Amino acid sequence: MDNKINRSNSFYWVVFALSLFFSLPFNGTAEAQNKDSLLFVLKSHLQNDTTKVQLLSDIASGYRDTNLDSMMLFANQGLQLAYKLNYLRGEASCLQFLGIGDLRRNKFDTALKYYLEALHIYEGTNSKKSQCRVLLSVADIYDRIGNRALAIECYDKCINICRTINNLKTEGLALVDVGGIYADQSNFPEAITYYINALKAFEKLKSNEDISMTMVNIATVYSGMGNYKKAKEYIDQGLAINGVSDKEVLFSNYVNSGVAYCQMQDYTDAFKAYNKAIAIADAIGDIRWKNLCLGNIADAYYKTGNDDSALAIYTRLLKEDDQADTIIIETGKQTIGAILVKRGKVQEGITLLQEALNMAQIKQLKQSIFETARDLSDAYERLHDYQHALLYHKLYYNYYDSLYNEKTNKRILQTQFDYELGKKESQITLLNKDKEIQQSKSERQKLIMLALVGGLVLLIIISVLLYRNSLHEKRSRKKILRQKEEIQKQAQKLEELNRFKDKTFSVLSHDLRGPLGSVTSTVQMLDQDILSPEEFSELKPEVNRQLKSLNTLLDNLLQWARHYIQGHTHANPAQVNLLLAARDTIELLNDIAETKGIGINNNIPDNIEVLCDPEQLQIIIRNIVMNAVKFTPNNGCITLNAIAVEDSVNLSISDTGVGMLPEQINKLFTSTAETTTYGTDGEKGIGLGLLLCYEFVKANNGSITVTSEKGKGTTFNVQLPLGA
Numbered sequence: 001m002d003n004k005i006n007r008s009n010s011f012y013w014v015v016f017a018l019s020l021f022f023s024l025p026f027n028g029t030a031e032a033q034n035k036d037s038l039l040f041v042l043k044s045h046l047q048n049d050t051t052k053v054q055l056l057s058d059i060a061s062g063y064r065d066t067n068l069d070s071m072m073l074f075a076n077q078g079l080q081l082a083y084k085l086n087y088l089r090g091e092a093s094c095l096q097f098l099g100i101g102d103l104r105r106n107k108f109d110t111a112l113k114y115y116l117e118a119l120h121i122y123e124g125t126n127s128k129k130s131q132c133r134v135l136l137s138v139a140d141i142y143d144r145i146g147n148r149a150l151a152i153e154c155y156d157k158c159i160n161i162c163r164t165i166n167n168l169k170t171e172g173l174a175l176v177d178v179g180g181i182y183a184d185q186s187n188f189p190e191a192i193t194y195y196i197n198a199l200k201a202f203e204k205l206k207s208n209e210d211i212s213m214t215m216v217n218i219a220t221v222y223s224g225m226g227n228y229k230k231a232k233e234y235i236d237q238g239l240a241i242n243g244v245s246d247k248e249v250l251f252s253n254y255v256n257s258g259v260a261y262c263q264m265q266d267y268t269d270a271f272k273a274y275n276k277a278i279a280i281a282d283a284i285g286d287i288r289w290k291n292l293c294l295g296n297i298a299d300a301y302y303k304t305g306n307d308d309s310a311l312a313i314y315t316r317l318l319k320e321d322d323q324a325d326t327i328i329i330e331t332g333k334q335t336i337g338a339i340l341v342k343r344g345k346v347q348e349g350i351t352l353l354q355e356a357l358n359m360a361q362i363k364q365l366k367q368s369i370f371e372t373a374r375d376l377s378d379a380y381e382r383l384h385d386y387q388h389a390l391l392y393h394k395l396y397y398n399y400y401d402s403l404y405n406e407k408t409n410k411r412i413l414q415t416q417f418d419y420e421l422g423k424k425e426s427q428i429t430l431l432n433k434d435k436e437i438q439q440s441k442s443e444r445q446k447l448i449m450l451a452l453v454g455g456l457v458l459l460i461i462i463s464v465l466l467y468r469n470s471l472h473e474k475r476s477r478k479k480i481l482r483q484k485e486e487i488q489k490q491a492q493k494l495e496e497l498n499r500f501k502d503k504t505f506s507v508l509s510h511d512l513r514g515p516l517g518s519v520t521s522t523v524q525m526l527d528q529d530i531l532s533p534e535e536f537s538e539l540k541p542e543v544n545r546q547l548k549s550l551n552t553l554l555d556n557l558l559q560w561a562r563h564y565i566q567g568h569t570h571a572n573p574a575q576v577n578l579l580l581a582a583r584d585t586i587e588l589l590n591d592i593a594e595t596k597g598i599g600i601n602n603n604i605p606d607n608i609e610v611l612c613d614p615e616q617l618q619i620i621i622r623n624i625v626m627n628a629v630k631f632t633p634n635n636g637c638i639t640l641n642a643i644a645v646e647d648s649v650n651l652s653i654s655d656t657g658v659g660m661l662p663e664q665i666n667k668l669f670t671s672t673a674e675t676t677t678y679g680t681d682g683e684k685g686i687g688l689g690l691l692l693c694y695e696f697v698k699a700n701n702g703s704i705t706v707t708s709e710k711g712k713g714t715t716f717n718v719q720l721p722l723g724a
Helices: 012-020 028-032 035-044 050-062 068-085 088-104 108-124 128-144 148-165 168-184 188-205 208-224 228-240 247-263 267-284 287-303 307-320 326-342 346-363 366-382 386-403 406-434 441-511 513-527 533-566 578-595 614-630 662-666 688-699
Strands: 574-577 599-602 609-612 637-645 648-655 703-708 714-721
Touching: 035 050, 050 068, 050 088, 068 088, 088 108, 088 128, 088 287, 108 128, 128 148, 128 168, 148 168, 168 188, 168 208, 188 208, 208 228, 208 247, 228 247, 247 267, 247 287, 267 287, 287 307, 287 326, 307 326, 326 346, 326 366, 346 366, 366 386, 574 578, 574 614, 578 599, 578 614, 578 637, 609 614, 609 714, 614 637, 614 648, 614 688, 614 714, 662 703, 688 703, 688 714
Parallel strands: 599 637
Antiparallel strands: 574 609, 637 648, 648 714, 703 714
16 A cells, blocks of 8 residues: 555535635625725715615725725614614625625624624515625535535525526525535546636626636646547636726636646645635635635645644634634544655544544535545555455545546546537527628538538537546456456555474574473483583583474464464463462472572562463463563562553563663564574573464554663553453
């Protein structure tokens, strides 16, 4: 599995930028007037009537893009006066501006309350055009807080109302927002369909600003699909349109072009675009816009390898903005989690990644699910938890097919073709009207239509052939991929068996030959009367020591080989009294310890029981104690303690031995050692005993850790499940 983290820019940043454009009421009268003139008129207007309410609303609109505090101050004054006058239209207008202020400050609950009050008023007065505008803002808030079902419901209601009153402007904006949701879910064909339908509506209105905004959004979809040439064309065309001055549209264009540049890995232009967007947010003091830009910048930093900057920005956003959008929270947790995994804090990273995955699955963010599943698979692989690693790798692979299939590319191209064809047909119709007086026009039009029909028939035939060919290629790729995976598994297994063979022969040739040779030579010398019985008696302790060492080595080797060949350690857990198990094991080792004058103190309480395989528990205690005896000088001390904590038992085995360096500790529980280690009396060993301890502890749902300092002894801490 590839551990490299290579994330794509998520489409939900695009949706976030789009929604900023739709949260505002359209008050053309207020924007056409100068707010300074309105302030002058307000001072001279002494009556508390509906005219004053309208003045306060218009002044609030004038501050919308420059000072949110002033906007909300005048809107609140207008609202209070409208309540007294029971002036419903004024109430609804002021409520919208209050909704804007709280929405831009991420106060979603109060913003939603204001908008729903305004919507209720418009529904009561049957103001359908105003209903459409407010429904866009309400849908935006629902989407931002993660209630996508209500968001879609509001968008559909808005589109249906717009079509009954032929409101192309608001219908186009709603279509763009729905297209953003599909882009968010990586449903690229549907996203393109909605964007192009919106583009058609805006072209009918000749609304350059809306056309510009929609074309830049289309660019983000193409860049996400890897069609960078098409994405660059739409960015250039969208930004080149004249007459774009609205700050919401400019902000949306800069953010979305930055997203597209990031996906093209053009980070220089991406940072330029994001900085322009931040300048707009700072100019009007909009925290919501600024946090959006900071999130995109953090994402760009992460992609360029600047983890420190990305971590700092996301940490601050999640800490300071307690009401941040679910989009920022999900992306922030995903990025921080991936960085923590890379830095070795794997468990902390997994916690954040799982939270991010849950949020992405609720909102159906395919791209984010795809990336987070890959990050989780890599994280669990680092922990050697291959079961979970495989689980998330399957999830990642499933979304890989969903996001990058050729059928999606062709549907997008077909939608784009239909749109371009529609434009060509419109141009032909206009040309025909200019030349209706010419008699030859009818024949020419027939020829054009025949050519178009022929072209469409040919296109359909080519599409069918390409589709069938793509299915065949996809099946072939899957078959090759399966074969490749099987070959890799076989190669890995062969490599493991080869290492096992080398290790086994190394043990047999190096560590068994010495003790066997010594014993054999001694016996031969005794048989040949080279040694007298008295001389043999002097050598007998050394022979016994060699035989005990040989017996232990053979036992560990056989246990390790059986485990390695089976591929797993099987445990049969039972209730075991820890004191008795340790006492039985120590009795077997007393003779060895006494030869070095080492005392073994068993301080384990008699009332502690563990849930563990009895035989494996004795092997664990025996190997750790023998290791302590081996590396403890004469007249040393070994102490066993145990304590029950919640649902587990912590067994500690400490010695006053020679201790270890950090690099030695790191190699204790691996089979990578190539040399024999010697105890304080020259005892031999290759670390198989401790490797067995590690495997048996893990098989019994426990853990083992080591603390040691050179010259000051070593402590092994074994944690096992507490018995009933």
